[in-house]
Amino acid sequence: MGTARDPIELARDNWRSAGWADSSDGMALVTSVMRVQQVLLTTIDDLLRPFGLTFARFEVLMLLHFSRVGELPVGKIGERLQVHPASVTNAVNRLEGAGHVTRRPNADDGRSVLAAITAQGRALVLDAAATLNAEVFLNVPLPAAARHDLYELMRRWRSEFEDFDE
């Protein structure tokens, strides 16, 4: 590898020398999550750019693709993806503009809007998924056991701030 020190390790040392040893591990862990996410997001968005997609939009399409009839209320999309309603509106607007999704009022609830994936959207998201599978999801650079451990630990963490069965 290189010769530079890991910036996060440096920060952890600084935390300790400031008398904050108790919280230094927590700080290093939180910062690590930020860094990994940053790199992952950039990598994924780069890979999706030729498809005219971003990760956020890819996730919406993927969710609709897997839904029973390819259609969901906008609010349900937000719940499933665990993002703010305005973020769903933003993504659906972009996808609708590109012809990957259509919108219609929800007959069962006058306040609600349904987003449906188009055939074009389906074809596109499958291609995009193939790329992400090959380049990212199959390439997480850790052994399978470590990946599993990591996932389980993250799931425990998530269960502390999310309302789902654990």
Place this chain on the structure above:
Amino acid sequence: MGTARDPIELARDNWRSAGWADSSDGMALVTSVMRVQQVLLTTIDDLLRPFGLTFARFEVLMLLHFSRVGELPVGKIGERLQVHPASVTNAVNRLEGAGHVTRRPNADDGRSVLAAITAQGRALVLDAAATLNAEVFLNVPLPAAARHDLYELMRRWRSEFEDFDE
């Protein structure tokens, strides 16, 4: 806990039923990182708002605070925090505007700019750090051993895409 299924577990099942079992763990892990980061960032930014800071700006201040003379070239800040130069410019602009940081040309390199933390910036960032230590870094909701495992796994992951000693 709640009664809803974990959306990421749902997604992992969908991945498998689509014939993508090999990549389903990687996908679930990547998505978990995104979710945890999202919640952490929102939590941290909420806590820092009363200080007039965001996490990005807090990190810049913290870095300057810990530097030998409280001053660093803007490019070095970007390297240490592992963010894009434009992001450093953005944060330093905001901090300078608030009087937490000053800027001056680097006498050793005419292309370079030095950012220095002010006394006001130091006082502020120590208060902010105390809050984050108490509310976030000491409160990662996992046992110490799990936190350590998680950190080590993330460090291994990071070492695969970062140029530092491992």
Place this chain on the structure above:
DNA sequence: TGTCTTTACTTTGACATCAAAGTAAACTCC
């Protein structure tokens, strides 16, 4: 010394995120 290349920073644009605010439908209760 002059030219070409590299380096350092800033500006601009696109992007997704959440908070706050607004609009309207649905629900609850009297």
Place this chain on the structure above:
DNA sequence: GGAGTTTACTTTGATGTCAAAGTAAAGACA
């Protein structure tokens, strides 16, 4: 039926991120 509350979505604004482009200084080489 009407008033008050809750729910669902959208719009607007602030934010940080990176890519692309621009400006200028420094370095390398003839």
